[in-house]
Amino acid sequence: MNTRAGQARSAAWLIAPALIVLAVVIGYPILRAIFLSFQADRMLDPATGVFVEGGFAGLDHYLYWLSNRCLSPSGTVSTCPPGILATDFWPAVRITLFFTVVTVTLETILGMFMALVMTREFRGRGFVRAAVLIPWAIPTAVTAKLWQFIFADRGIINSLFNTSISWTTDPWAARSAVIIADVWKTAPFMALLILAGLQMIPKDVYEAARVDGASRWQQFWQITMPLVKPALMVAVLFRTLDALRMYDLPVIMISASSNSPTATISQLVVEDMRQNNFNSASALSTLIFLLIFAVAFIMIRFLGADVSGQRGVKGRKVPGLAKRQQVTMKEEEVVA
Template sequence: MRNEQPRPKRRGAALGVSARAWLFVTPVLLALTVVIGYPVGRAVWMSFQKDAGLDKSTGMFVEGGSAGFGNYSHWLLQQCTNSLGETVSCPPGNTGSQFWAAVGVTLLFTVVTVALETTIGLGMAVIMGKTFKGRALLRAAVLIPWAIPTAVTARLWEFMFQYNGVVNRVLGTHILWTADAWPARFAVIIADVWKTTPFMALLILAGLQVIPEDVYEAARVDGASAWQRFVNITLPLLKPALLVAILFRTMDALRLYDLPAIMTRNLAATRTVSMLVTESKSLPNSASALSVITFLLIFTVAFFLVKVLGANAVRTQEEQREAH
């Protein structure tokens, strides 16, 4: 009996499968285009238009027109126009002069909060991953700060950080936590870490649950200490989950708005880029340019994290497969 070679798939059948795949994907793509594509495209188009208002040189009302990169230079180069229509540096009270300060505050909050939340969340995940009596109750209790609405959390910590609040009474201090620059920043960081660390702990705990227990058993048989097992087994196998947790939290922190807006009101020392966007709502086209800049900032940071941390996570997994 002769061996029959498998017949090659017909091109028409392959095209039929591809057509059916596109048939299922097309509704999702259309929905994403309407929900995401149109607002983004509209914001980009508005960012190149002038805002309607009075022409300072003629005193006449104008409806706008093409602004070129004027809205972007207003934020990035801190340029404004005087009564004669000339380009000058934005005065200190203008929102355009506050952009780079807001970027610095946003990056400060992002770096500090993500670092603290990752470290504390990793410790919490390791504890919750162990088997002990009352573990389910502990996991439920950890979710409480994350489940509370952010606005409620902000008001709670605002009351605690008042001059006659709980924090000053417990510490025996007289600090204006929500009025002075650095105390207000510390207050926002503490509130954000308390609020979001459970989210990080849950994501990291999900990564810990997929690590095989026999790997730890083999390490114990070989005489590895708890610290050696954590450094040489837990952290390398946990890198993909850490990447997802850090990426999600970083993108969320770059959009921080409600905590500083409620806790410290209009304090310049805690003004983030998102807060600056809302303060510029009277100039929608200029605010659209700032929104596009914010989007590009978040995209750049996310791309960097994926390229750096993602490549390390993939390399670690490949090394583990080669070792086995």
């Protein structure tokens, strides 16, 4: 017992420096952003003509974003007029959630298909696995410029299909272009994580299912999906959190304007910082952090995303496996 306690203390001392560094690197920016979100932005003092610190602002910045509450020049509180950055908040939230749901769904389906293909044994499998990862390895800025060229007014898509779609100005066409580009780039990432889960499934499980007469469709739904679910949910979790922070792809492909049809909430943060409203941008960053934290909590708590890696094939009840083991034991008895 004392030996275990000593080992635990030694392990704690060994990992303490890394935990302290992580706390400083990760924790300080979060706490600093939360602190700044409750401070007013610098303002011009009309008496002296000098910029002064705003002081404590309370929840003003959060109400500015959530309820479009602005302070008029006369000092009264009213709804923000059109053109103010806060009026673009809820449209940006809807667009961000729309991008997240659509892209993650399509990437999960394509990633599963690619992972199922790559897990098979065939000549050139290593080359196929390497080729599939090329879109994911390309920097996002390069990907955005590539697809911007493809979706140009006289680009490859319009020339190939003899159309005149305004992919960069029409709202739904622009959103579709961003979705296509994002799915093309990130589906290989989903495939890589799902493939890792498929590699952990023992081949004996499928042999047992074939002995029971299960079809390939039954094997997929009753064996592959239940056993690959932990890896699949982790892939969906990572991709969802990444999609909620989408910024560079729509900015480079379509527009950096906050009222563009593809503007996301991350674009509003950058635009607010460009207007020197660092404290209100900190409040919006905090709202994004809370949104991402809530989504991660729901997926881990209720949807079965196993980020700890403790749940796997071991301990799961697999259809047909017990019967397969009985057949193997009978065969061994016959041979003996």
